[in-house]
Amino acid sequence: MRELVHEAARRARVAATSLAVTPRGIKDAALLAAADALVEATPQLLAANAKDVDAARADGTPEHVIDRLALDADRVEAFAQGLRDVAALPDPVGEVVRGSTLANGLRMQQVRVPIGVIGMIYEGRPNVTADAAGICLKAGNAVLLRGSSSAKHSNAAIVDVMRAAIEKAGLPADAVQAIPADDRLSATELMQARGLVDLVIPRGGAGLIQAVVEQSTVPVIETGVGNCHVYVDADADLDMALDIVMNAKTQRTSVCNAAESLLVHRDVADAFVPRVVAALRDAGVTIHGDPSFVAADPAVLPVTDEDHAAEFLALEISAAVVDSLDAAVEHIRTFSSHHTEAIVTSSLASAQRFAASVDAAAVMVNASTRFTDGGELGFGAEIGISTQKLHARGPMGLPEMTTTTYVVTGEGHTR
Amino acid sequence: MRELVHEAARRARVAATSLAVTPRGIKDAALLAAADALVEATPQLLAANAKDVDAARADGTPEHVIDRLALDADRVEAFAQGLRDVAALPDPVGEVVRGSTLANGLRMQQVRVPIGVIGMIYEGRPNVTADAAGICLKAGNAVLLRGSSSAKHSNAAIVDVMRAAIEKAGLPADAVQAIPADDRLSATELMQARGLVDLVIPRGGAGLIQAVVEQSTVPVIETGVGNCHVYVDADADLDMALDIVMNAKTQRTSVCNAAESLLVHRDVADAFVPRVVAALRDAGVTIHGDPSFVAADPAVLPVTDEDHAAEFLALEISAAVVDSLDAAVEHIRTFSSHHTEAIVTSSLASAQRFAASVDAAAVMVNASTRFTDGGELGFGAEIGISTQKLHARGPMGLPEMTTTTYVVTGEGHTR
Known part of the structure; x- marks a missing residue:
């Protein structure tokens, strides 16, 4: 399992390196293509989802949980629309956060760049798969999606459709990858792939988040527990x-x-x-x-x-x-x-x-x-609500999925 | 040792809560008072430092390492001046990072606030003690300083002088505390005091930084290894x-x-x-x-x-x-x-x-x-250079020692 996760992360790194220099137009076109492809693939998505729903029902899962798991044409349209909304948002990559010319003539700019490879570990709803992939892609990151095993057929189907669509639009398919959800170990390996994965975002109940925070050696952004x-x-x-x-x-x-x-x-x-x-x-x-x-x-x-x-x-x-x-x-x-x-x-x-x-x-x-909601506060898409103090606090949108580089330009300046 | 470190962290939290609402004028006056007090206490600081230097020499420490450890009047004046420079910098707390009025009339502001309790784990030079305390204080944070045992007398003397000076100026003395450096465990307890300490910053060689990154359960900002x-x-x-x-x-x-x-x-x-x-x-x-x-x-x-x-x-x-x-x-x-x-x-x-x-x-x-240096790039004081991607990347000054809160004001707004 370690080799499988590490191999996925290495492919994600290659994809991320290319995504980092991909202009907005191509990323947006890929997001729109993925949205259309998801709507077009509604019958396949519903068929995959039916397997998950049937398995959940056979396990005696309560109906309100099944309701969150279940897809219909409206829900597929809703997460396709989510991708279109992300495409319409400004590209955070390349934004100059601060800049000035120093006394010695050096020109300094702090520029937003993608984080790189992001691992999502999440529960329940299949819409998180499309939402997270869309936000990560738009900010120039590759994403490794580790959803819950209860949604594995749905998630795999969504990822397959998105990979094919973005590849056709000129992005590397490996920018979006599903990590097998059947084995608990895959989540552990993902959160311990330090150096290969730049950030892990857990999204789900308090138990999931606590487990990730305790076990991860990759930096984590905690989300979502609210008292x-x-x-x-x-x-x-x-x-x-x-x-x-x-x-x-x-x-x-x-x-x-x-x-x-x-x-x-x-x-x-x-x-x-x-x-x-x-x-x-x-x-x-x-x-x-x-x-x-x-x-x-x-x-x-x-x-x-x-x-x-x-x-x-x-x-x-x-x-x-x-x-x-x-x-x-x-x-x-x-x-x-x-x-x-x-x-x-x-x-x-x-x-x-x-x-x-x-x-x-x-x-x-x-x-x-x-x-307290990215949509309500006007940030557009939201990948979660951070309850920690470092990097991002509160609703996390596209800018929070980037880091920065200081680019300093001189004419042979030395100290 | 756990109880000692936790108790220090709890006192630091109380101090941090009060520092968070302390206006800039009082913080700056305390920094200037601490600078004057350090210069005035030069004889005591040099006497304490002589103990560290003598012990290092008795241990056969190489002279270039002793040179980094040794204080003289000029070096004391230099770190006092560092505190004065920090006092002169703008206060990051209260800075509105973004703000707007939403369509429904809600007024949203993202405001910089202190991080809270910061643990510093560092090697060598005693000047880091004064520098780190100054930067943390100015950004409204309490700091727990865990220096190396080789500088323990010097660090303790600096902390004593600073505590007395800031308390006289109206700040809680517990905003600056030294953690005993004799026992390796004190560093471990500090980096594992999750919930009590908000951030740990290691500063030193690659071995120290790696150890902190691997063992810490408190969020860490890696600094300073540069290939x-x-x-x-x-x-x-x-x-x-x-x-x-x-x-x-x-x-x-x-x-x-x-x-x-x-x-x-x-x-x-x-x-x-x-x-x-x-x-x-x-x-x-x-x-x-x-x-x-x-x-x-x-x-x-x-x-x-x-x-x-x-x-x-x-x-x-x-x-x-x-x-x-x-x-x-x-x-x-x-x-x-x-x-x-x-x-x-x-x-x-x-x-x-x-x-x-x-x-x-x-x-x-x-x-x-x-x-790549906070001073060279015009940021003023620098607490380290982050080589990680989350929260801060590159030279870290005062803004990087804060987090933000979204303050949303309405007139009875509901959804």
Whole structure:
């Protein structure tokens, strides 16, 4: 398995070296061709997907998981459209990040260049295969795709169609390769191919991400675990606070930018806690609350530290009353996953102090946590949401899939 | 040892949380106070340093290593001046990297914020202690300094003086802490304090850096190993090429941006190889060359792949003739450490192709490799030169010691 993964990585390096000097026009044409080819291949993709769905059903996989796995013509069209959207975005490669002429006449430019070979280790949905390949390609990188074994037929079919299409358009087919998903070892070898693979991005549940972070010797960008808080400040507009809590918790529960924890300033607890408890209850949300919340409704369960730390991804929330903004920040720093923290306040000072103190990829002031999303923030395509501090933090789009080179030009300059 | 390092890291986190909201004026005043305090404490620093120097001499340490370890009044003044220079640089914290108002009225800003707690693991020179502390502080980070045991008295004295000075100026003393250097375990615990330490930066020889990269579970930025090449293209001005080769190889040999390898295009080999061999020989440089070089001078040693891969850090160079620019790129991609690669050419196409293909932190066109340096490129202070692709690549100054937060402000926006 090691030799297989290393060989794939070496072929990817050759492809990446050529992609690095491929102009935007050719990359975009290849992405559009891949989009058309995927739509055209819908019958084959659905047939491959049916094998995965049948196997999942035979294994007793729950229907909501099967729903994420299953493809139909609309879903194929959606990820083809995703590739067209990526083609329409500006090419990050060649962007001059900074530049100046130095006192001695040297001309210095910091220029965006591709990272090289990127490994994706991901679960579930087959659309990640097309999305990740498209984003990596556009930024001039080769990608090794290691999806879950439950989607192996679907992923292999998507990769086959994309490889054929981009090769016809003049890109090296090896810029997009699937790594066999049947053997656990293939993921391990991928994350330990230091020197051959430049970056590994895990995308999936907390367990997957933790395993990659611990075992990888290749640099990793962590994505996506979100224990997001909404803090209702003493100066909050309580109608706005209620809207934001309900939206952040209930609009879509299975996503990393959904709220999992609610903190309420003591000054507004009497006015707000009963209202929010009633609204959450009406929406079917289970509340794990501190005594103030339990007092508002006996259906509230007593909260534990585990609840405060949990990413429920369900109609479930932890809740507590805090004595001050600083106590809220302290609570968040203790339990957060550094994804998104929201404050509802009409105080400028509170907003600024909260934003400077919570240590998160994103801070929402009077807005739902659900806005931490590449699409919502106008970045176009997104390959994941980084919750770490190095290289990329928050939604990662095309620029985050590049590194830079300083190009310094002189006329024989020496020191 | 684990508890000691973890406890230091927890105190550093508390300090970092407060530093993150400390305005520039206070940080700068603390840096200036620390500079003055170091100069004032020169007698104590020299006395502490004398203990390290005596111990090193008793151990039979070579004089050139002792020279790097030894302090005098001028060196103390030099690192005090380094702190003053850092104080004069703009504060990266709070810089808005990008910002816009979205279609729905949300105002989005990507703002630089400190990374948090940074661990430095380094060898040799005591000046790194003051330099690293200054750069970390200015960017709002707390730093845990784990120097080499050979400099332990010097480093402890510098840290003591700096802690007292910054505390008097209103910063938490725990923003700068020394980690005991006597026990190897302290370095291991520091690089494995995941969650407590946000970033580890190793600075020293290749062995130290490799050990940190392999053992660290905290994210690492690799620095400083440089197997830098100078490639003399078919279109090169050969006088310029000779100047650049000699400067890159001999101006200072112990630094990572010195040249270690020379490649010459076959078209100019007859004209250039004898000249460069003679000049290198006159400068006392040992040449490990391919047959073309051996033919020019019997004193040239036959080159091996180990030589091509070596970072000599001495008056020693590997050399080969290549058939084309692409062959030069291929050679460099095989042996380089992705630090700095130079091309000497009068061809614009060659310069562009080389820059886009060599996969290095810096590319010099008609300039010496020695210019890859934060000071030379006008960045002011430098904490190291990153040879990796994520987060920072090339000389790392203050902006590289920060991460960012997206601050999104609405008026009750929901999805």
